[in-house]
Amino acid sequence: MSADQLALFKSSWNTVKHNEVDILYAVFKANPDIQAKFPQFAGKDLDSIKDSADFAVHSGRIVGFFSEVIGLIGNPENRPALKTLIDGLASSHKARGIEKAQFEEFRASLVDYLSHHLDWNDTMKSTWDLALNNMFFYILHAL
Ligand code: HEM
Known part of the structure; x- marks a missing residue:
């Protein structure tokens, strides 16, 4: 990823990173099978929760994970910390029986959300594609 893409990736995330609740809502709305994996939300009406x-709290944790990762990306010194974070995410989710396909669904819904809340031009789209390809490559590999 070029320096310009890295800067765009980080600055664009900064504009939506506090929309944690809206982002998790969009993910659950599009994927009831993901909501169903959360013991405290399974079977409940999404609009009422x-x-x-x-x-x-859960939105903050989940969306906050992206902020943590995105904050570390771009500095080679942070690679071990990134690996620890991703490995931890993969192992905690593997233990819960979350499948790769559900991570792909999560990604698709996140991108859909971003496409409606960022200036989704070709540069923005290709930057996010690249960034998420890298991130999800590591997550899915570790899962
Ligand atoms: C918990 C992040 C995808 C289900 C968590 C936590 C984080 C997180 C940070 C809290 C720490 C932990 O327990 O590991 C993410 C990220 C995802 C993702 C960044 C996508 C890249 C998914 C998917 C599912 C899922 C696709 C289900 C299909 C859960 C469940 C919990 C959890 C059930 C435990 C909630 C609780 O009872 O506390 N996730 N997650 N996650 N995640 Fe994910």
Whole structure:
């Protein structure tokens, strides 16, 4: 990824990173099978849990993971920390029986959200494609 792409990737994420609840909502809305894996949300009406404190906590953790990773990307010194984060995510999710296909669904919904909340021109799209290809390559590999 070029320096320009890295800067665009980080600055564009900064504009949406606090929309944690909206992002998790969009993921659950498009993928009831993902919602169903969360013991505290399974079988509940999404619109009625969206504004709960529990939903905010989980959104913060999940979307916050992206912020943590994105904050570390770009500096070779951070590679070991990135590897630890990704390996931890993969092992905790593998233990829960989350499948690769569900990570792909999550990714597709995240991209759909971004495409409606960022200036989704060709440069933006290709930058996010590249960044998520790298990130998901490592996650899926470790899963
Ligand atoms: C918990 C991130 C995809 C289901 C978590 C946590 C984080 C996280 C940071 C809390 C720490 C932990 O327990 O590991 C992510 C990210 C994802 C992703 C960044 C995509 C790249 C998924 C998918 C599913 C899922 C696709 C289900 C199909 C869960 C469940 C929990 C969890 C069930 C435990 C919630 C609880 O009871 O505390 N996730 N996750 N995650 N995630 Fe994910």
